[in-house]
Amino acid sequence: MSIAEASAEEKKSVAAGKMTALELRASFSLASIFALRMLGLFLILPVFAMEASKLPGGDDPALIGLTMGMYGLTQAMLQFLYGLASDRLGRKPVIVFGLLLFAAGSFLAALAPTLTWLAAGRALQGAGAVSAAVTALLSDQTRDEVRTKSMALVGASIGLMFALSLVAAPLLVAYTGLSGLFVMTGALAVLGIAVVIWWVPPEPRQHKNMPRGSLRDVLVLPALMRLNFGVFILHAVQLAMWMAVPLMLEKAGLSREHHWWVYLPAVLGSFVVMGGTLFPLEKRGYMRAVFLISIALTATVQLGLLLSVDGASIASMVVLLFVFFYGFNVLEASQPSMVSRMAPAHVRGAAMGVYNTLQSLGFFAGGVMGGWLMKHGGAQVLFAVCAGLMLLWLLVAWPMRQPKTS
Helix, strand or coil: CCHHHHHHHHHHHHHCCCCCHHHHHHHHHHHHHHHHHHHHHHHHCCCHHHHHCCCCCCCCHHHHHHHHHHHHHHHHHHHHHHHHHHHHHCHHHHHHHHHHHHHHHHHHHHCCCCHHHHHHHHHHHHCCCCHHHHHHHHHHCCCHHHHHHHHHHHHHHHHHHHHHHHHHHHHHHHHHHHHHHHHHHHHHHHHHHHHHHHCCCCCCCHHHHCCCCCHHHHHCCHHHHHHHHHHHHHHHHHHHHCCCHHHHHHHCCCCHHHCHHHHHHHHHHHHHHHHHHHHHHHHCCCHHHHHHHHHHHHHHHHHHHHHHCCCCCHHHHHHHHHHHHHHHHHHHHHHHHHHHHHCCHHHHHHHHHHHHHHHHHHHHHHHHHHHHHHHHCHHHHHHHHHHHHHHHHHHHHCCCCCCCCC
């Protein structure tokens, strides 16, 4: 194909609201970085508590919980700094540096002789907080009208890695042990560095010529603060509800090694339905309605789980989790897209840093909240609180306006 023909094809894609070849390359390459990194993290989750208890110091459940949550704490502390650094130093150097730290933390955890050293490895993993820089780079390389599709590819990669880890982790740990999983995690991070260097398109340079922004430039925008509040609530609820969902599946008669029979179809089905509804409705100008309905659906799922605590069937759990993953995936795809549109270009990395900081804090808060509520109130109180938090978010999000496309 000639240059003129290629240019004509690009113009047709732009006119039709489709991704260009460069946007597709950026979307798939950056989604693969998320996928490689999150697969390494998710492989640890289903087996961590049991395997960590075998290390010296592993007889303390509180220390195991702290070791598990250490990743989220250090990531929350550094997300904004990484985002701000990417505005000033460029996205790719910051991403490569973060992945190097993540890989180093993984290898340290693999060699950990005690639970304390394992906690140090988890903390160093969290110090590789590249999410803000990656999403900022994706925003730089995509137009507003296709950005939600790009973010959805990232969300899909994360969801698929989560589903894959539920199946693969118990099988892999039987052969490699926990240390082997951490070695695999480090290797996946190194592979991610290769993707950044050789597959991700060259980053735009315009943000280096823009005026330098500050944290205040991000925090004074009410629209951004609503989205930051929302991502905190969403991930707190997501992590908290998983303190009770596996137990409900076991009560329904599904053994733990077969839980993926429910998770996998629910995740995959939700992505299919999301693709058929979110993007066409966004194109027609119904983004606000889709966003608010997704929050309401996620709140409804929490109420459904509350009513099903003592008598859930496998079929009802499949339906509830399908609806949850649909609402969750729509919100995961649309929120970072809206942050990137609403933030001034010269502080886009900082805005994504604040957003990802609140996301990480939501993970940490959800784990703490979920454990405390399960201990002191049980699953019914847990789901009641989760439903209340989602309804509170719906009230906070209600004043939002339809996102504009530049």
